[in-house]
Amino acid sequence: xxxxxxxxxxxxxxxxxxxxxxxxxxxxxxxxxxxxxxxxxxxxxxxxxxxxxxxxxxxxxxxxxxxxxxxxxxxxxxxxxxxxxxxxxxxxxxxxxxxxxxxxxxxxxxxxxxxxxxxxxxxxxxxxxxxxxxxxxxxxxxxxxxxxxxxxxxxxxxxxxxxxxxxxxxxxxxxxxxxxxxxxxxxxxxxxxxxxxxxxxxxxxxxxxxxxxxxxxxxxxxxxxxxxxxxxxxxxxxxxxxxxxxxxxxxxxxxxxxxxxxxxxxxxxxxxxxxxxxxxxxxxxxxxxxxxxxxxxxxxxxxxxxxxxxxxxxxxxxxxxxxxxxxxxxxxxxxxxxxxxxxxxxxxxxxxxxxx
Numbered sequence: 001x002x003x004x005x006x007x008x009x010x011x012x013x014x015x016x017x018x019x020x021x022x023x024x025x026x027x028x029x030x031x032x033x034x035x036x037x038x039x040x041x042x043x044x045x046x047x048x049x050x051x052x053x054x055x056x057x058x059x060x061x062x063x064x065x066x067x068x069x070x071x072x073x074x075x076x077x078x079x080x081x082x083x084x085x086x087x088x089x090x091x092x093x094x095x096x097x098x099x100x101x102x103x104x105x106x107x108x109x110x111x112x113x114x115x116x117x118x119x120x121x122x123x124x125x126x127x128x129x130x131x132x133x134x135x136x137x138x139x140x141x142x143x144x145x146x147x148x149x150x151x152x153x154x155x156x157x158x159x160x161x162x163x164x165x166x167x168x169x170x171x172x173x174x175x176x177x178x179x180x181x182x183x184x185x186x187x188x189x190x191x192x193x194x195x196x197x198x199x200x201x202x203x204x205x206x207x208x209x210x211x212x213x214x215x216x217x218x219x220x221x222x223x224x225x226x227x228x229x230x231x232x233x234x235x236x237x238x239x240x241x242x243x244x245x246x247x248x249x250x251x252x253x254x255x256x257x258x259x260x261x262x263x264x265x266x267x268x269x270x271x272x273x274x275x276x277x278x279x280x281x282x283x284x285x286x287x288x289x290x291x292x293x294x295x296x297x298x299x300x301x302x303x304x305x306x307x308x309x310x311x312x313x314x315x316x317x318x319x320x321x322x323x324x325x326x327x328x329x330x331x332x333x334x335x336x337x338x339x340x341x342x343x344x345x346x347x348x349x350x351x352x353x354x355x356x
Contacts, residue, residue, distance in 0.1 A: 006065035009036030020130030034132035091165035097158040107146035224271035265300035275313040278305035
């Protein structure tokens with residue numbers, strides 16, 4: 001999960017509808033049109049379900065800062081912090097625990113639903129009421145570029161607006177969809193609650209269906225990480241939850257974390273063509289999550305992959321443990337498997353090397 005700091009326009013109505021007073025001399029969208037697309041992000045009654053067969057009520061909305069020319073964030077999940085400028089001061093106004101950034105196919109589906117439900121017409125009416133320009137909301141415009149109207153979806157409970165905006169005083173320079181390695185600490189947000197643990201409904205957001213990845217040309221791909229993450233999470237909760245272990249998905253960027261008093265394990269899931277590739281892809285992330293700045297002390301760093309390890313791969317892991325003291329282990333999840341053995345699963349909670 002990526003963490004982003006995104007600017008949104010000012011709003012006097014809790015971002016339920018546009019409030020005007022945005023015309024300016026700049027080149028930004030609100031300066032030119034007297035409204036921002038994100039001004040409906042908190043429209044509570046606008047919920048949609050049914051895309052790709054899902055039965056979950058999502059709120060579909062837009063954050064301009066998450067749009068890039070090469071659609072770099074499409075298909076990713078993010079924790080997003082929202083800020084606006086007032087009299088030159090950057091103010092944090094809210095955050096989204098978890099948001100999914102759409103590809104063009106899902107955005108086009110959502111736009112058609114907005115048109116069918118009459119919501120797009122309501123948006124145009126509300127823009128006219130505050131003296132804004134409705135051209136960016138024309139049917140032709142949004143059908144040609146659906147991501148200009150809708151580029152995210154999230155569960156309504158994951159949007160949190162602060163009762164009082166908070167000054168952002170940490171030294172930083174904002175760029176579009178700003179990200180830094182320790183964003184929450186930089187914003188002095190230690191007291192904000194962590195994202196809620198996934199429910200069965202929430203896990204459905206990690207889609208396992210074949211879909212189109214937006215690139216230079218559309219290309220079908222079948223996600224390999226989501227099935228592993230969903231099934232491994234459920235199996236860990238079932239087998240180790242009763243023993244007092246707390247299992248979380250996407251906990252401060254970690255694919256899966258597992259904790260109990262005196263024990264912390266981080267699991268990074270890396271589908272790959274070889275175990276060597278999976279280890280190479282996962283190791284840097286695991287070390288960063290475990291040791292960067294004020295990160296938790298971690299007892300177990302686990303690479304999870306659908307690539308079967310060979311003897312040379314296991315020897316390599318033992319060398320890393322012995323020579324550098326890295327508490328690393330490897331868990332093999334065969335492709336299309338519903339579960340793994342109790343012995344293999346135990347590596348997620350054992351001290352690495354104990355049975356080596």
